[in-house]
Amino acid sequence: MKTYRTAIIAAAAAILLLVAGCSSGGSTSPSSGTSQPPAASASASASTSADAILIKDFTFMAPASVAPGATVTVTNTDSQAHTVTSDDGASFDVTIQGGATATFTAPSTPGSFAFHCTFHRNMHATLVVK
Numbered sequence: 001m002k003t004y005r006t007a008i009i010a011a012a013a014a015i016l017l018l019v020a021g022c023s024s025g026g027s028t029s030p031s032s033g034t035s036q037p038p039a040a041s042a043s044a045s046a047s048t049s050a051d052a053i054l055i056k057d058f059t060f061m062a063p064a065s066v067a068p069g070a071t072v073t074v075t076n077t078d079s080q081a082h083t084v085t086s087d088d089g090a091s092f093d094v095t096i097q098g099g100a101t102a103t104f105t106a107p108s109t110p111g112s113f114a115f116h117c118t119f120h121r122n123m124h125a126t127l128v129v130k
């Protein structure tokens with residue numbers, strides 16, 4: 001019991017010493033000259049793959065063609081979500097949220113695959129696989 005109390009007193013004394021030491025330190029501005037810029041917007045579009053569909057202003061911009069089984073990246077620059085849905089309802093179907101990117105796998109068989117957006121039935125385009 002006595003040692004416990006002694007320890008508390010010692011701790012209190014140490015804290016007092018620390019506080020005193022700090023306040024007598026003088027200059028209290030630890031601002032070093034290295035101001036780190038906040039994570040620069042490094043959105044350098046590294047994905048310059050040809051296997052890409054761009055959606056802008058409710059319009060599909062499809063590549064001339066993609067290879068069978070290729071991974072097709074869809075970039076939606078609109079604020080609304082869109083889908084890339086094959087008209088046959090089976091070849092591919094992916095939803096791309098507004099301002100987001102998604103991928104789907106192109107059909108493994110060559111051909112022309114008409115597709116649409118299920119949210120906006122006036123959006124149509126064709127994916128050529130060859």
Ligand SMILES: [Cu+2]
Pocket residue numbers: 081082083117118119120123
């Ligand atoms: Cu749409």
